[in-house]
């Protein structure tokens with residue numbers, strides 16, 4: 001904030017552009033130089049301000065204050081966060097950590113507050129507790145300078161100590177002597193604070209006028225009280241405090257929570273007193289916490305602050321209209337002040353807010369599940385395609401070496417297969433593991449060790465079986481170009497019909513048929529792998545057949561014949577039953593238990609077991625090809 005040097009301010013008349021010189025004088029001998037006012041302001045307001053030069057005894061006529069037009073622009077205030085100076089190391093660490101969250105070790109209390117107020121107006125600073133009302137009031141009253149940014153001007157002049165006696169500041173806690181009566185308090189203040197050129201009698205008269213104007217006659221001989229001393233009521237004490245300040249005829253009156261602790265009638269009466277003072281041309285700024293609707297409408301302007309930010313500045317009566325134009329409409333009849341405070345604190349239970357205020361959030365459990373299934377589907381597809389395309393070129397490239405070396409009887413086919421698969425598998429295990437370690441926690445899946453490893457295990461299975469599928473396509477086509485194309489086509493086909501997108505495409509007959517084919521194929525392959533590799537007993541087999549919808553075990557394939565046919569490769573295939581369990585655990589564990597879990601299982605299962613199908617076909621084909 002700018003400040004004017006002492007020399008400059010002693011003669012205020014020299015500072016601003018002026019329109020001439022005029023004296024406003026009261027009976028108490030106060031002389032105000034009209035040059036203090038800016039040209040612009042005088043142009044607008046001179047007709048409105050009734051300048052009395054006669055000597056009279058009524059406050060309304062004699063004490064015309066020097067009108068102050070207060071303007072504040074982009075006021076910012078921050079305080080340095082104190083690092084705890086303590087012997088307690090825990091406290092020191094906590095303080096340091098807490099301070100890291102604040103930008104530059106500063107706490108920003110006011111963040112760009114702008115406004116202005118004319119003489120004769122009451123500006124109410126509203127906002128929840130801790131929003132910065134008192135801080136702003138202190139800045140406007142010239143009681144806070146350090147770390148203040150922005151400009152505050154009084155009739156276009158920055159604050160200077162000469163303004164001190166033009167500014168009355170009524171603090172939240174009334175600092176009055178409890179042993180003195182109301183009259184003694186005011187007379188005491190009048191004797192000390194009024195200029196020495198005033199006679200003693202004039203000072204007494206001044207105190208008397210204030211008592212009358214503030215309606216303190218009934219309690220004039222009552223002690224102020226406080227603590228253990230019984231005294232005047234809260235409202236009377238507050239009025240005595242205000243009287244203490246307006247004795248010296250301030251042009252700018254600042255009040256911090258003048259109505260706190262008062263009942264609504266006393267608060268209303270106090271506001272009437274302030275209105276009377278404003279009518280005399282004083283500029284009044286008051287912080288107020290929760291005014292009644294009657295009081296709210298007594299303010300010309302309000303400035304609503306939330307966490308140091310200005311939320312609304314303007315005419316009080318237009319505030320509701322403004323917020324309703326933005327889409328904030330109370331759903332029940334509400335006191336406007338209450339409505340504004342609810343907005344400032346973010347309590348919008350009874351307030352309709354614009355639809356686009358919040359980013360879309362998943363509110364229902366179902367939506368959360370759908371989003372997670374989407375991610376899991378992506379994970380399946382990503383590792384399926386990445387592994388397939390990573391392996392599809394293996395056979396076409398290696399075939400000629402393999403054939404040559406096999407002819408030379410250098411190694412057995414099984415050795416080639418084991419070594420080739422194991423070497424390639426390293427990448428298909430390491431990358432998905434890294435991937436899942438990051439994505440699992442970022443996506444907010446269930447944070448249990450069991451669920452994590454089940455998910456990781458399922459992903460690895462997908463990657464490994466897809467690797468086999470890639471090799472299958474390569475071995476089947478034996479052409480790098482065609483292998484890639486075939487892999488893409490098959491992958492796309494199963495992608496579309498796998499169950500995730502099929503909802504959208506359900507109406508298409510072709511898709512329905514494909515989906516059915518896929519599911520039937522999937523079920524049969526599951527069954528084959530279950531029976532071939534796990535050698536279940538009869539009961540298990542029956543159950544498996546029923547589970548896969550085949551009704552009877554005799555439709556299945558002989559376990560032994562299947563195993564023999566697939567030979568060595570069968571041992572490297574992940575048992576279908578295990579995959580089935582892992583897949584289900586993955587879904588139940590990560591998508592959370594819910595009534596939709598059956599649906600989720602079905603949909604995701606379709607995608608998850610795609611590689612199983614491919615791997616099983618690969619086993620058949622590769623043994624034939626090689």
Ligand SMILES: Nc1ncnc2c1ncn2[C@@H]1O[C@H](COP(=O)(O)OP(=O)(O)OP(=O)(O)O)[C@@H](O)[C@H]1O
Nearest residue numbers: 079107109127128129130131132133134135136289
């Ligand atoms: N010197 C300071 N050091 C640290 N924090 C401060 C300082 N002065 C003010 N604050 C903080 O700034 C915020 C605003 O304080 P302020 O007293 O202006 O709020 P208020 O809106 O008047 O609250 P209330 O209605 O409860 O009086 C509070 O969180 C307060 O703790």
